[in-house]
Structures are given as C-alpha cells and as structure tokens.
Amino acid sequence: xxxxxxxxxxxxxxxxxxxxxxxxxxxxxxxxxxxxxxxxxxxxxxxxxxxxxxxxxxxxxxxxxxxxxxxxxxxxxxxxxxxxxxxxxxxxxxxxxxxxxxxxxxxxxxxxxxxxxxxxxxxxxxxxxxxxxxxxxxxxxxxxxxxxxxxxxxxxxxxxxxxxxxxxxxxxxxxxxxxxxxxxxxxxxxxxxxxxxxxxxxxxxxxxxxxxxxxxxxxxxxxxxxxxxxxxxxxxxxxxxxxxxxxxxxxxxxxxxxxxxxxxxxxxxxxxxxxxxxxxxxxxxxxxxxxxxxxxxxxxxxxxxxxxxxxxxxxxxxxxxxxxxxxxxxxxxxxxxxxxxxxxxxxxxxxxxxxxxxxxxxxxxxxxxxxxxxxxxxxxxxxxxxxxxxxxxxxxxxxxxx
Numbered sequence: 219x220x221x222x223x224x225x226x227x228x229x230x231x232x233x234x235x236x237x238x239x240x241x242x243x244x245x246x247x248x249x250x251x252x253x254x255x256x257x258x259x260x261x262x263x264x265x266x267x268x269x270x271x272x273x274x275x276x277x278x279x280x281x282x283x284x285x286x287x288x289x290x291x292x293x294x295x296x297x298x299x300x301x302x303x304x305x306x307x308x309x310x311x312x313x314x315x316x317x318x319x320x321x322x323x324x325x326x327x328x329x330x331x332x333x334x335x336x337x338x339x340x341x342x343x344x345x346x347x348x349x350x351x352x353x354x355x356x357x358x359x360x361x362x363x364x365x366x367x368x369x370x371x372x373x374x375x376x377x378x379x380x381x382x383x384x385x386x387x388x389x390x391x392x393x394x395x396x397x398x399x400x401x402x403x404x405x406x407x408x409x410x411x412x413x414x415x416x417x418x419x420x421x422x423x424x425x426x427x428x429x430x431x432x433x434x435x436x437x438x439x440x441x442x443x444x445x446x447x448x449x450x451x452x453x454x455x456x457x458x459x460x461x462x463x464x465x466x467x468x469x470x471x472x473x474x475x476x477x478x479x480x481x482x483x484x485x486x487x488x489x490x491x492x493x494x495x496x497x498x499x500x501x502x503x504x505x506x507x508x509x510x511x512x513x514x515x516x517x518x519x520x521x522x523x524x525x526x527x528x529x530x531x532x533x534x535x536x537x538x539x540x541x542x543x544x545x546x547x548x549x550x551x552x553x554x555x556x557x558x559x560x561x562x563x564x565x566x567x568x569x570x571x572x573x574x575x576x577x578x579x580x581x582x583x584x585x586x587x588x589x590x591x592x593x594x595x596x597x598x599x600x601x602x603x604x605x606x607x608x609x610x611x612x613x614x615x616x617x618x619x620x
Contacts, residue, residue, distance in 0.1 A: 264317050293388050345477075
C-alpha cells in the first residue's frame with residue numbers, strides 16, 4: 219500500500235478522535251462553562267450537523283482546485299477548529315470551534331476516499347479506502363479513551379490542543395506523501411451533481427443511512443443499557459467502547475478485503491447478520507459476557523459495511539465521484555443522528571433501555587432490503603449495457619504507479 223494512505227489514515231485518526239472524544243468529556247466541559255449536560259450535548263449535535271452540511275459545501279467549494287490541495291485546506295480548517303475549541307473563552311465560542319472542525323470531516327473522508335481509490339490498482343480500491351478508514355476506527359480504540367483520560371486528568375483543553383497537533387502531523391503527511399493527482403478531464407460541478415440522478419447512488423446512500431443508523435441506535439445508549447440492564451459499573455463503559463472500537467477495526471479491514479471480490483454478497487451477509495445481532499442484543503444485554511461479545515460484533519458488522527458502501531457510491535458515480543463520496547459520509551452522520559433520536563423516543567415512551575436495539579435491527583433489515591432491491595435493479599439494467607457494480611468508471615484517472 220502507498221505511504222500516502224498512511225497520511226490519510228493519520229488525518230482520519232485525528233478527525234475520529236475529535237468527533238467522539240467529546241462524549242467522554244461532556245461533564246468536564248459543562249462544569250467549566252457552567253452549562254447543563256443537555257446543553258453541552260449541543261457540542262455533539264452541532265458537530266453532526268456540521269458534517270452533514272460541510273460535506274457537500276466544502277466539496278463544491280473545492281471543485282476548482284486539486285484534491286491534494288483541498289485535503290490540505292481541510293486539515294487546516296480542522297486544526298483551526300480544534301485550536302478554537304481548546305482556547306474558547308465561552309461555551310458559544312467552543313460550539314463555533316466544533317462546527318468549524320466538523321466542516322472538514324465529510325469532505326476529507328469523501329475526497330480522501332477518491333484519492334485512496336486512485337492510488338492503487340482497480341482490484342484493490344476497497345482495500346485502500348478501508349486503510350484510510352482504519353484511522354477512524356483506531357481512533358475509537360486508542361484516541362478516544364486516551365483523549366478522555368487526558369481530558370479528565372489534565373483538562374479537556376489539553377485534549378483538544380493535542381488533537382490539533384495531530385492535525386498538523388496529518389497536514390504535513392499529506393503535503394509530503396500524497397501525490398498531486400490530475401483532475402479528471404471535463405468533470406465540473408454539473409457532472410458531480412448528475413451522479414444524484416443515478417438510482418444506484420441514491421440506494422447506496424440510503425443503505426448507509428439505515429445500516430449505520432442500526433449500529434448507532436444501540437451504541438448511543440450503551441452507557442445506560444450496560445450499567446442499568448447488564449449490571450456493569452460506570453467505569454466499565456469506557457472499556458466496552460474500546461471493545462466496540464476493536465470490532466470496528468476488524469470489521470473495517472475484513473470489509474475492505476472482501477468488498478473488492480464480492481461487494482454485494484458482503485453487504486447481504488453483514489447487514490443481515492447485523493440485524494440479527496441487534497435483535498439478539500435485547501436478550502444478551504442482560505448478561506455481562508454475552509453483552510460484551512455482542513458489542514464487539516455490532517462494531518465489526520457495522521463497519522464491515524463501510525468500505526463496500528463507499529466503494530459502491532464511487533463505482534456508480536460514473537467518473538464524477540467526489541461530491542457523491544462526500545455526501546455519503548454525511549449520510550453516515552445522518553444515520554447516527556436519526557437513529558439516536560428514534561432510540562431516545564422509544565426509551566422515553568417507556569419501552570426500556572434495550573428498546574433501541576429493536577430500532578437498530580429494523581433499520582439494518584431495511585438496509586438489507588434496499589441492497590436486494592439495488593442488486594435486482596442492477597441485474598435488470600445490465601442487459602442494456604449499464605455499468606456493473608464491480609466495474610471501473612471509464613472517466614477515472616489511471617492508477618498512479620507505486
């Protein structure tokens with residue numbers, strides 16, 4: 219694998235850390251600024267909304283410059299946002315810092331996915347995308363627990379300053395290692411927007427929303443579920459999240475390995491198994507060992523879908539994949555936000571802390587249905603000369619030798 223993928227993975231590690239570490243530091247931030255925990259939760263909501271809005275906005279703004287230069291500008295924005303958060307004199311300024319950092323998130327992963335795919339041979343593209351996303355998954359195993367520990371002992375501002383420093387390392391790596399790939403000839407914003415007329419692109423994004431929503435319907439409420447149902451101590455929740463992160467790493471790597479060989483079968487298996495495991499979580503959540511194993515499986519099965527879904531969007535966008543790829547990153551966050559909201563509704567309705575697992579199972583099952591529909595439409599269209607899922611778009615630049 220090219221060293222450029224390492225630079226992208228470092229950037230992804232920093233972004234993944236700043237996205238999730240705030241969840242473990244909400245009490246400290248709320249206490250420092252004298253706001254309630256629900257108010258401090260706006261730092262999570264604001265970030266998610268920033269990702270959803272920033273993904274298409276920053277990608278459109280970057281259509282006039284090279285992808286390498288855009289990646290460097292996005293890392294600069296990420297550094298600035300985290301420094302603003304670290305130095306914020308008030309809660310409102312910190313919220314602005316979170317939003318500024320989030321604007322880089324979706325476009326970085328979207329453009330980074332395209333760059334990663336172009337760095338390798340056609341048969342290794344999903345593996346290259348998975349390598350970049352490994353930075354995000356490892357962040358949940360190392361960056362988030364370590365950032366939480368540092369924030370609780372040395373102060374949350376130190377954590378955000380350290381994340382900004384990570385961004386500097388990522389920026390330097392991109393500047394040094396990522397080649398300045400030529401932009402595809404003739405591709406303009408209207409070509410990028412045309413990808414959204416493709417039913418397969420829209421189906422892949424809908425699968426992203428539902429499939430990943432299934433994961434976060436359960437994981438958003440893992441703390442009360444594990445402490446009040448499974449009987450874990452409060453301190454054990456961090457280690458359960460580490461287990462979830464380990465599952466994410468394994469699932470992401472497996473997904474990247476097999477998506478290049480059998481993309482749609484991988485989606486059938488991962489989404490179907492995810493729906494089943496989430497449904498079983500309503501039972502296994504009552505036993506500590508079974509619950510811990512289930513948490514790992516949810517992380518693994520959920521992230522096994524990331525490389526194939528991202529690659530499917532790239533394949534189906536037909537030579538203008540950058541905007542579609544970035545919007546699909548926003549779709550992951552949309553799934554997170556919607557599923558967390560629905561999960562909260564069923565808890566508030568009195569169905570208990572395991573009820574979000576049923577929500578997650580239903581969402582994952584819905585994604586599986588869409589995958590079957592997508593494949594059926596593709597088989598129907600293949601006779602009329604449509605591009606098949608595993609094919610390489612004709613307008614992609616040739617892979618860079620490495």
